[in-house]
Amino acid sequence: MxxxxxxxxxxxxxxxxxxxxxxxxxxxxxxxxxxxxxxxxxxxxxxxxxxxxxxxxxxxxxxxxxxxxxxxxxxxxxxxxxxxxxxxxSAPEHGFDPASSERRFRICMTDASHVTMLPQLFAHVHALAPSVTLEALGIAGGTAGLLQAGEADLALGLVPELESGFYQQALYPQDWICLVNRYHQRIGEQLNLERYGREGHVGILSGSGSTLLRETLKAQQVERRVAIELPGFLGLAAIVSTTDLIATVPRHIGNALARSASLRILPCPLPIPPFIVKQYWHARFHHDSGNRWLREMCVSLFQHEPLAAAC
Missing domain, CATH: 1.10.10.10 (Winged helix-like DNA-binding domain superfamily/Winged helix DNA-binding domain)
Known part of the structure; x- marks a missing residue:
């Protein structure tokens, strides 16, 4: 040989x-x-x-x-x-030209990000790159494989399985708030832990944030009476606005839902650990000019956002 x-x-x-x-x-x-x-x-x-x-x-x-x-x-x-x-x-790579590109970017994100991040991201991408297409994918067990294979460009959110072996960049912090009907008769300006335990709740089944909430409830030995469970945030605002149920949610999605349905926002009486929303990408595409442009867009839109005050 x-x-x-x-x-x-x-x-x-x-x-x-x-x-x-x-x-x-x-x-x-x-x-x-x-x-x-x-x-x-x-x-x-x-x-x-x-x-x-x-x-x-x-x-x-x-x-x-x-x-x-x-x-x-x-x-x-x-x-x-x-x-x-x-x-x-040996020639240098041609830079990404957003004005002429017809590239499709695929972004893994939660349904909460569809409400809080995607509209703003699309508006800015469309203004600078009118022929670029955005495709939103769910975050699931195969997200790491999609990023590695180039079948997805970015993942946005809290994705613990991507904490090792992937590039990551913090975008903004998230703490927790409670949403209630603006006319809820039993809840005043403050929501204490005793009242929190007695009231009915809306449960969200999916997402790493929901897992964090359930773990905190177990660790604090707080039992909630969950009256209805949803797979995600779709329909949550409509349910809270027409019932006396409480929804415990991350602040970013909570603020957006409160604005859309005139809900009240209250500090969460349960000490749930905050977390950081990040963007994740695979090392194979770290130097890709298009991927870098999309990451920089996310940073410019979201990284400067401070932790909002309760209202």
């Missing part, structure tokens, strides 16, 4: 290919030395080596200069193709 080093040993040095190309055009060893910034003896040594490796004189002296042999005539097209390919390999 041929060893890879033996194969590589038969490859022609790039500088010899450049010499053949220039000598074919200039017909002059002196001119080649000037263009390659080498001495004439060095160029002569290179030419001798090129002749040995290709088993042909390649160029012969004449009154008109160094004339190519038929072998050189046959090789020149392939030599120039090889040099062009090498130049393409």
């Amino acid at each position: 041929t060893h890879p080093k033996e194969i590589d040993a038969t490859l022609i040095d790039v500088k010899l290919l450049r010499l053949l190309d220039l000598l074919y055009d200039t017909r002059s060893v002196t001119r080649c030395a000037e263009l390659l910034e080498q001495s004439q003896p060095t160029i002569s040594i290179w030419l001798s080596r090129l002749r040995r490796e290709l088993h042909d004189p390649l160029f012969v002296r004449s009154a008109e200069g160094m004339l190519p042999t038929p072998r050189a005539d046959a090789l020149i097209v392939h030599v120039r193709d090889a040099l062009a390919a090498l130049r393409r390999l």
Whole structure:
């Protein structure tokens, strides 16, 4: 079996290919030395080596200069193709041009982010890159694989399974609030833990935040009476606005739902640990200009947001 080093040993040095190309055009060893910034003896040594490796004189002296042999005539097209390919390999990547791009970006996010982040992100992307398409994907067990395979560009949210082995960047902090009907008769300006335990609740089944809430309830030995459970935040505002149930939610989505349905926001009496909403991406695409542009867009839109005060 041929060893890879033996194969590589038969490859022609790039500088010899450049010499053949220039000598074919200039017909002059002196001119080649000037263009390659080498001495004439060095160029002569290179030419001798090129002749040995290709088993042909390649160029012969004449009154008109160094004339190519038929072998050189046959090789020149392939030599120039090889040099062009090498130049393409070493050329810098063309930057992402949002104004002309027709790229589709796929972003893994929770349904809460569909409400809190996606509209603003789409508005800014569409203004700068009108032909770019955004596609929202759910966050599930296969999110890591999608990012690694390039089938998704970013993940936004709290995604513990991406904390190791992925690039990540903090966007904004989240604490917890409670949403109640604006006309809830049993709850005043403050919601204490005793009242919190006696009232009925809306439970959210999905998401890492919901897992954090359930773990806190268990650790604090607080029992809630959950009257209805939802797979996500769709329909939550409508339910809270027409019942006397309490919804315990992260502040960002809570503020958005409160505005949409005129709900009251109260400080959460349960000491639920805050968390950080982040963006995650795979190392394969860290230097991709389009991925970098999308990440920078998310930073410019969301990273400056402070933790909002209760209202």
